[in-house]
Amino acid sequence: MKVSGQALNVQVNVNVRKRKKRVKSYAGLTGTYAFLILYLLVIAYPLFWMVMSSFKDTDGIFNHSWSLPTKWLVENYVTAWNTGISSYFLNSVIVTFLSCLITVAVSAFGAYALSRFEFKFKTIILVFCMGGLMLSPQVSLIPLYKLIQSMGLFNTYWALILPYVAYRIPFTVLLIRSHFLSIPKELEEAAYLDGCSTFGIFWRIFVPLSKPILLTSTILTAYYTWNEFMFAIIFIDDDKLRTIPAGLMQFRDALQTEWGVLLAGLTISAAPIILLFLCMQKYFIRGLANGGLKG
Amino acid sequence: MSKNRKLLPYLYLFPAILFLILFVYIPIIQNIGFSFYDWNAFSPEKIFVGLENYLQLFRDPIFYEALKNNIWYAVISIIFQVFGALVIAAILEDKLVRRFSPVFRTVYFLPVIISMTVIALLFTFFYNPDVGLLNQLLRAIGLDHLAMAWLGDSKTAMFAVIAVSQWQSIGYIAMLYIVSIQKIPNELYEAAEIDGANKIKMFFHVTVPQTKEMSFVAVIITLTGAFTVFNEPYILTGGGPGNASEVLSTYLYKTAFSKDMMGYASTIATVILAITLVVSLIQMKLFKTGKEG
Numbered sequence: 370m371k372v373s374g375q376a377l378n379v380q381v382n383v384n385v386r387k388r389k390k391r392v393k394s395y396a397g398l399t400g401t402y403a404f405l406i407l408y409l410l411v412i413a414y415p416l417f418w419m420v421m422s423s424f425k426d427t428d429g430i431f432n433h434s435w436s437l438p439t440k441w442l443v444e445n446y447v448t449a450w451n452t453g454i455s456s457y458f459l460n461s462v463i464v465t466f467l468s469c470l471i472t473v474a475v476s477a478f479g480a481y482a483l484s485r486f487e488f489k490f491k492t493i494i495l496v497f498c499m500g501g502l503m504l505s506p507q508v509s510l511i512p513l514y515k516l517i518q519s520m521g522l523f524n525t526y527w528a529l530i531l532p533y534v535a536y537r538i539p540f541t542v543l544l545i546r547s548h549f550l551s552i553p554k555e556l557e558e559a560a561y562l563d564g565c566s567t568f569g570i571f572w573r574i575f576v577p578l579s580k581p582i583l584l585t586s587t588i589l590t591a592y593y594t595w596n597e598f599m600f601a602i603i604f605i606d607d608d609k610l611r612t613i614p615a616g617l618m619q620f621r622d623a624l625q626t627e628w629g630v631l632l633a634g635l636t637i638s639a640a641p642i643i644l645l646f647l648c649m650q651k652y653f654i655r656g657l658a659n660g661g662l663k664g
Numbered sequence: 665m666s667k668n669r670k671l672l673p674y675l676y677l678f679p680a681i682l683f684l685i686l687f688v689y690i691p692i693i694q695n696i697g698f699s700f701y702d703w704n705a706f707s708p709e710k711i712f713v714g715l716e717n718y719l720q721l722f723r724d725p726i727f728y729e730a731l732k733n734n735i736w737y738a739v740i741s742i743i744f745q746v747f748g749a750l751v752i753a754a755i756l757e758d759k760l761v762r763r764f765s766p767v768f769r770t771v772y773f774l775p776v777i778i779s780m781t782v783i784a785l786l787f788t789f790f791y792n793p794d795v796g797l798l799n800q801l802l803r804a805i806g807l808d809h810l811a812m813a814w815l816g817d818s819k820t821a822m823f824a825v826i827a828v829s830q831w832q833s834i835g836y837i838a839m840l841y842i843v844s845i846q847k848i849p850n851e852l853y854e855a856a857e858i859d860g861a862n863k864i865k866m867f868f869h870v871t872v873p874q875t876k877e878m879s880f881v882a883v884i885i886t887l888t889g890a891f892t893v894f895n896e897p898y899i900l901t902g903g904g905p906g907n908a909s910e911v912l913s914t915y916l917y918k919t920a921f922s923k924d925m926m927g928y929a930s931t932i933a934t935v936i937l938a939i940t941l942v943v944s945l946i947q948m949k950l951f952k953t954g955k956e957g
Contacts, residue, residue: 397863398760405755405768412835413771416778418797419786431795479680486673494677501688503944505892507913508937509691511698511920511930515705516691535687538680567672596779598895599913603921614781618899621785628789635785639778646777650770657839 423632430628442629449634452623456609457616458637461595464526464612468533468594469587475534476541476586477579481571483542484549485557501539506532506599517604528604529612533594541586544656548582549575585656588649595642613638692937698930705924717931727932730910733822733897737829737911738890744830745837746882752834753841754871758863769842772835780832784899787828791815791900815901818908825897825909833889837882844878845871884947891939912936 422430423445424438433439482488483495506513513532522528552575560570576583601615608619617638624631646653699717703710721727752772756765775783790797793813802811814824852874856866872879894913897903903910903918912932920929 401755401758401761405761408752409768409771412775412831415786415790415831416774422789430789434795434797434800475679475683478676482673482676486676488670488673491673494681497681497684497689501684503940504688504692505888505936505940507892507894507916508933508940509688509695510916511926511933512691512694513687514920515694516687531683532687535683538683542680592777596781598779598781598899599917603917614779617781617785631785632789635782639782642777642779643774646774647770654839654843657836657843 419632420636423629423636425629427626427628430632445629445633446637448627448630449620449637452630452634453608453616453620454613454634454637457611457613457620460526460610460616461612464529464533465591465594467526468530468537469590471530472534472537472541472590473583473586476538477545477576477583478571479538479542480545480549481575484546485567498539498542501536502543506536510599510603513600514603522604524605524607524610526610529594529597529600532600532604533590533597537590537593541590544586545579545582548579552578581652581655584649585652588645588652589656591645592642592653695930695933695937698927699934701927702925703927705926710927713927717928720928721931721935726907726910726915727912729907730912730915733909733911734891734893736822737826737893738887740823740826741829741833741886741890742883745833745886746879748830749834749837749882750841750872750875750879751867752838753845754867756838757842757845769839773839774835775832776836776839778832780895781899783832784828784896787831788815788900791824816905818905821901821905821909822897825900828900829889829893829896833886837886840882841875841878844875848874880947880950884943887943888940891943892936 418434421437422434424441424443425433425445426442429438479498483491483498517523517528517532522531556574556578557570560574565573595612596614597612598614601612602618605611605615608616611619617634620634621631624634700712700714701710702713702717755761756768791814793799793811793816796814798814799811802808812820814820848870852870853866856870861869892913893911894917897909897911897914898917901909903914907915912935916929916932916936919925919932
């Protein structure tokens with residue numbers, strides 16, 4: 370009796386506590402959602418504003434900053450495209466495509482050696498590779514500038530592609546290697562007994578089994594090259610060869626007062642990578658979980 | 665055959681190693697060498713000056729101004745990007761919110777995807793003293809006295825620049841934390857709930873300790889980012905007004921490509937190298953396996 374009385378007491382206490390908790394948690398939940406939505410607006414509104422204002426004329430942006438465009442000026446996009454964005458865009462596509470191709474190919478080969486062979490300097494090379502992760506491009510800027518000039522690459526696409534590839538290799542090698550290590554050895558041994566060469570094994574077994582990770586590597590490399598700014602403003606001087614991030618600076622100076630056109634240019638520049646992200650979110654996040662987007 | 669197989673891995677590794685040596689390692693070492701000389705891009709002559717560049721740098725008030733700004737960057741970024749992002753991630757992974765969290769998560773992450781050039785040029789519109797949205801907003805809610813030339817005033821320029829970085833990057837670290845929180849066993853939260861812990865207690869007693877490793881990675885990413893930042897100050901203020909928002913990288917850039925003092929610029933680069941190496945070595949020391957980094 371005594372025991373059950375105590376149990377009842379506890380039960381009542383729990384009920385009271387639960388009810389109190391429920392009231393409190395409703396207030397808490399409302400507050401939490403208010404915070405999340407406010408923060409959502411802080412992030413989304415500037416981007417929304419960019420797109421809306423890209424359809425306005427300068428007067429509309431100045432005097433009616435917060436309202437929707439009264440007249441949708443699609444020609445802002447045409448003007449932006451013809452004032453240089455088209456050539457920056459094309460340059461970015463070329464540089465991004467070649468950088469991705471070379472980075473992923475070179476890294477996959479390296480990762481293959483580092484995951485499937487035993488050799489003398491393996492650990493040293495692995496450390497050498499990881500060390501590359503710690504070095505930031507700023508530090509080698511001046512020697513790189515000299516190197517690129519002495520190789521006759523200054524003002525060519527290669528002035529960007531080669532350093533981009535080099536700085537993406539450490540991360541990409543490690544990412545692909547960690548996946549290669551998970552591929553069972555038996556597959557490889559069977560192929561080997563069938564007389565497959567090491568390259569055959571790489572091409573027919575490792576590459577097909579690693580498509581998702583290769584895609585992730587490509588996307589992260591594309592993200593990096595599409596947005597890279599510092600090398601892009603220093604290693605290319607010729608406006609005809611500039612990629613989007615560097616070209617936009619030129620574009621801004623050329624369009625002092627045409628704000629709508631400038632914003633249309635910004636929107637065009639951001640669109641491809643946003644679309645890529647929205648379509649390939651899963652692969653982005655996979656690479657991201659490995660810490661590979663920045664640095 | 666066996667001899668072949670010994671050489672094969674080197675063949676596969678050759679292109680990667682060549683890239684790393686030529687474009688990453690040799691330049692780093694060369695840069696240290698360059699810092700002992702006085703030279704510029706157009707004359708082939710280099711004059712050996714020993715440690716003179718370093719002595720000059722350590723007496724250079726702009727260097728200290730830049731370093732101070734980098735430290736501000738680091739402190740503010742750790743507060744917002746590490747702690748702030750952890751709070752946001754914890755909220756988004758809470759079971760009461762989880763239903764809508766994919767929407768929030770995706771939107772919060774969007775700025776990370778967009779290039780800093782686009783973001784910085786966009787924010788010059790918001791910071792515009794006369795017609796910028798920020799001042800309009802302040803005037804609308806009666807805080808006229810707070811409206812100012814955010815990027816043009818030496819008191820606010822650096823913080824206005826730092827704010828843009830926070831705006832862009834919180835979503836990135838939050839996403840890292842989300843991945844890490846998803847790995848926490850649910851039983852830990854259930855046990856805490858039975859013990860009568862509220863959400864805040866659960867956050868500090870379960871989430872924070874369980875995501876310790878990720879916090880560590882986040883701190884390193886943020887610190888390295890803060891000491892190498894270039895794009896935001898370069899585009900938003902160019903380091904100005906005066907040197908009010910100068911950071912080490914913009915000072916390096918100006919010294920090299922506007923003043924053409926290549927030796928002195930290499931010295932600044934070496935200091936940046938030293939700072940980032942110290943941060944990385946601390947990481948390796950405290951986090952030996954490096955499995956999450």
